[in-house]
Amino acid sequence: MASVSASHLILFIASMVIAAGVAGTFTQGVSRLSQGIDDQSLEVSEEVRTDIEVISDAGSPVYDNSSNTVTILVKNTGTSTIPAESQFIEILLDGQYQTNVTMTVVDGDRWRPNNVVRLEIGGADLSSDDHRVKLIVNGDEEVFRFRS
Known part of the structure; x- marks a missing residue:
């Protein structure tokens, strides 16, 4: 046992x-x-x-022929503050990734909710045609169409 x-x-x-x-x-x-x-x-x-909205008027002149610059206004319509630096936003102009971008907060010191930034995309040699800018911030995408 x-x-x-x-x-x-x-x-x-x-x-x-x-x-x-x-x-x-x-x-x-x-x-x-x-x-x-x-x-x-x-x-x-x-x-x-995160949510953004392009508030520029597509009918207004957003492209400057003399400086080859596209200028658009983008509003932070989300609930979080977004860093106002170009490495935090991806920009495609007519499908081409853009690195010559300047961001300026128009109405404050940071891109807080309801604040607006001015995006200036330099080196954009555009013909007279329809164009589009695609913006991507934290997965949120916005497309802005305009004529130059």
């Missing part, structure tokens, strides 16, 4: 060691999954709170 108890004890200890290893693996996996969900939710929250 003692031999049966010893073998049962050995099997019990072995099953506990295996169970502890499996539980540790699951705990680690759940922890990584939880961290990933937290990171993703922060990004989604930032995207949801």
Whole structure:
């Protein structure tokens, strides 16, 4: 009878060691999954709170032939402050990525909700035709169409 108890004890200890290893693996996996969900939710929250709107009039002259500059006004209609620096906004002019961009906050020191920035896209040698500017900020996209 003692031999049966010893073998049962050995099997019990072995099953506990295996169970502890499996539980540790699951705990680690759940922890990584939880961290990933937290990171993703922060990004989604930032995207949801970001909204911009081009307020320039498409019928007004936004393109200056002499300086080859397109100037448009963009309003922050979201609930979060957006850094007023060109690396935080992606701009495509007629499908071409633009890097010669100057941003100036028109009505304040930061691009807070309801504030407006002036975007000046330099080096834009445009013909007399229909054009479009696509703006992307934190996943929010706006398209502005105009004639030069």
